[in-house]
Amino acid sequence: MSARSSVIDFHAHFVPDFYRDAAIGAGYGNPDGMTGFPHWSEDEALRMMDRGGIGVAVASVSSPGVHFGDDAAARRLARDVNEFSASVRDRHPDRFALLASLPLPDVEGALAEIAYAYDELHADGVTLKTNARGLYLGDPAMEPVLDALDRRRALIVLHPTSPPGAEAVSRGWGRPMIEFPFDTTRAVADLLLRGGIARRPGIRMVVPHGGGALAALADRVEEFARMVVGGDGPDVTGQLRHLYYDLAGFPIPRQLPSLLAMTDPSHLLYGTDWPWTPEVIVTAGTAELKATPLLDQDEVTAMMTTNGLPLLDRFGT
Template identity: 40%
Template sequence: MHDLPSLIDVHHHAIPPAYAKSLGNRVAIPGVDYPTWSPEESLEVMDRNGIGTAVLSITAPGVTFLDDDADPAAARRMARTVNEYFAGLIEAHPDRFGAFAVLPLSDPAAAKDELGYAIDELKLDGAGVLTSYRGRYLGDPAFEPVLAELADRGVPVHVHPGTPPARDLATFDLPPSLYEFTFETTRTVASLLFNGVLDRQPHLKMIVSHAGGTLPFLAKRLTYGPTIGSYLADRAPADVIATLRRLYYDIAMSANEFSLPALQKLADPERILYGSDFPFMPAAHTAENTAGFAEYDGWSEKDRVAVGRSNALSLFPRLTRS
């Protein structure tokens, strides 16, 4: 076991009380046992695993479960409620918690408004978005104004997968988070690549979940777009691999001997970040993932400090005092 830095966990979920109450008995993620959560539970798990600070986020379905509410402003109000809760939690525990603002991205104009409030007024640390909204992935032109503002502001954005928008989930009777989430991350990054968004927004600080889903395995394959379909010649990035290497990758559910070598081939250590996926993965998994991170022999000790802490500090300078 290597000596670890005080870790910064960039993939750590929260379930604010008002959010849980609004979600009610809705199925958040099919087949997934929805956990309980409290700040105290997070702090206990953090303390047991050497996690100094957790940057909190809302997992799927974000506030999209309110998109079809009779009140068209319901999702916007819930985003505001969650973000203000996060701000209060940070005020109470400034060295232990950061937060990604939840954005009601189904309505891009509302998302831009909430981004401004969350960053300028609440002083949250970044923004959290899902891989798709109403069947549209992040490469859809409707979302680029929000991504462009994130890039212009230098605000990190964490991309979390959600349930696929067009999928017969009964086919295998398996939770989509077991395997489909990894494909959703790949789908949304492919849409960003081949719609030119990542090249038009080269300064976008985008963190993709779970070691990039299947991106490390498919990175070379994605370079063959124009070979497979000549119509993609004008849409493909000039250098697919270099564009993928500009992304950041968290290692939630991925600090193991299968995932890390593939990710390491694609991403420099400066672009990899520690993540736990607590509480949607239980405390025992946080210990397992942390041990996998600590024991992985593909990194130097300098790399391990970068992945565990210093890369996050470069993205979230407020946390330098944690």
């Protein structure tokens, strides 16, 4: 099957039972301030994809990821998650792409898992959280991980998670509502300001949820950077134009206009965030995207089908 005419969901998740049990056992029964984990099964995922006309799901484990405080346990869980994902991919090679999870902030473990995921499991990319227990993408400790991914021309699909101090700043609200978009903004802005992407042209990056608040704050970030380092400051807005952005969430009607002022429609990707977002909401959001006057029909079709092909080497042929 060629993905060229298929809808590609760049923001899909799986929640195997062993992962849910591990998270709950580690004290994450209410992940990111939510009431619990959604139900997921392989058959249910395929049925949902068929109902929504989705050909390919680029699936990963969502927040809180695989590291719950113990490096050795995180390495084991990352391996289990990745081998499970590979088994799903192998049963349905034309329906699922494999995004490997890494046991960050354990950098040594992450480097070992990158090698295993690519060389043994033939991963399509990796998923990185916006921070790993407070370790952000732009931190110097992350340099070896980003270098390893750059050498492999890796697809990195970001996913937000709770920031440090989340319980205080979230004010009791589920963190996906406000903290996720702002942690995405914080992580990407810091990474670009530190040259983490400019120095690594092999990395291909997808930013979730329409980039969070990046479009609204991009000019402010760039001007502050110029004030700090002078005229040779990083070209933040230029770098942002070349990243990709999934439209999972609620980009209509207010977020998408700002995003289109920051990047080209060819860098927009479809995403559902299922099963964390219920199917009824996914269906309504998809209908809004298809009907928006901000994109013409060719742009909508490309957003849902072909824009992401340069990121998926296995499907792009």
